[in-house]
Amino acid sequence: MSQKIRIKLKSYDHNLVDKSAEKIVKTVKTTGAVVSGPIPLPTHKRIFTVLRSAFVNKKSREQFELS
Structure with a gap:
């Protein structure tokens, strides 16, 4: 009987x-x-862009990354 092992490694580095x-x-x-x-x-990388200010300063944005 053959046995198999699958190992998945995850890290930020x-x-x-x-x-x-x-x-x-x-x-x-x-x-x-x-x-x-x-x-x-x-590798999966999702980038979200969010406005820093709710009312003015449309050009001021912040980006967040999820792997």
Whole structure:
């Protein structure tokens, strides 16, 4: 019977994700298991623009980012 494990890593720092993935792959290979991956997923970035003032100063805006 074949067993599979899927691991998804999330972080704000891509270097940390890369290092963690390398450690996981190295550990799995020492046990003799078959490794497929890591497969990089696309990053999502949503930007919202909000007016700072409710009445005047239409040109004064603030941007917020969600990953």
